[in-house]
Amino acid sequence: MDDIGIGSLVIVCLIAIFIGAVTAVQFSYQLGGQLIPRYYIGYIVRDMTIIELAPTFTCLVLAGKVGSNIASEIGGMRQKEHIDAMEIMGVNTAAFLILPRLIAAMVVIPMLVCIAAFVSIGGAYLASVPTGLFSAAEFIKGLRYTFEPYNVTMMLIKAFVFAFILTTVACYQGYYVQRGSIELGKASTNAVVFGDVLILIADYLIAVVLTS
């Protein structure tokens, strides 16, 4: 839980700040000079962050950081015969090695996504208000405008599903790794690539199901 959560906090926050900042600056540029009220930018940043950017970006990044780490760790144990040693002792290795990681990820990753959402909105504020793109009052009005709590539910559902995907894919790749360091490297890469692709597919499916 410490590795997945606290260990990933800095990178998640860093990415969240810039995503929020870029979203605000970009939409401010796109909507500038049109008849749309400026506070709409705060509203767009909030909903984009909550519905899509916070869960998806965070989990794509975590598939790289945590997924590759899990695959290498379990794969290394397989190659060094640690898993065989546990099997011979009578330990249920799948339960012993995979379940705690899965539970930790399912608990911690939704928390990280929530933090990312807050930080991202903070990033948008820092990038737009002090630089004069629009006022603090406009931004806050936008954040409060037609807030839909269901979007937060959607964000959390995405976070749980993505956490499940990135952890199970990584554990599978590590658990069934073949001999040799090249195979271990491949398993680590596959954990990230397959994890990312499955997260993007799941993102689309969840969006279709939950908004229909």
Add this chain to the structure above:
Amino acid sequence: MIRADGIYKSFDENEVLKDINMVFEPGKTNLIIGRSGAGKTVLLKLLVGLFQPTDGKVWYDDIDFFSLDKKQMREIRMQVGMLFQGSALFDSMTVEENIRFPLDMFTNNTVAEKKKRVNDCLARVDLDGTNNQYPSEISGGMQKRVGIARAIVLNPKYLFCDEPNSGLDPKTSILIDQLISSITEEYNITTVINTHDMNSVMEIGEKIALLHMGKLVWIGNKEEVMENDNEFLQAFVFASPFLQRLREEATGSK
């Protein structure tokens, strides 16, 4: 007692073990010897259930091991200790935690009882006082001894050793051999050792099986090694000219 009964094992088209029939006797060091690629490790891993045989049975006393369900198999495995070629100690755990691991998993002993059992096992392998060291901080020979201590911590009925001497100097190899042999005798364990170390064969080979290209081609003991004229045995045991000369001197034959 462990009995291999008509064991065949193939990986895809490659037949690695062919019709292996052998009894591994309790209280004895049973050695499986053979050249690299002969199928020794596959046989050992098959005996402990890490591989399924393509055909044949493995009997633990009167129990057909591969007919058991997972739970029953786990109960048998709790009576098995194994020393791996690379020791397979958990890097992130100290020596004490490594040895205590099976106790934590399968016993309800108190912390004090576990500590005492770990210290007893460490004393048995002559490693008193290394409790708090990590595997990376001790030598290969010490790692093997920790591996043995972990293997015997639950008082197993069966002990498997995969190349216990690989990567060790001759003196340490002899110590490890003597340790395995004395533990086997002391606890009346069925010990199966997979090796190609000739010192081990001649020192502790109470029952020796020679594998050649996946087939069992000779079974005997260390006394019979010198006298037997099985061509595979001679080609394997006396592969080096030095040993060939020693044999000629010992038996007076050319």
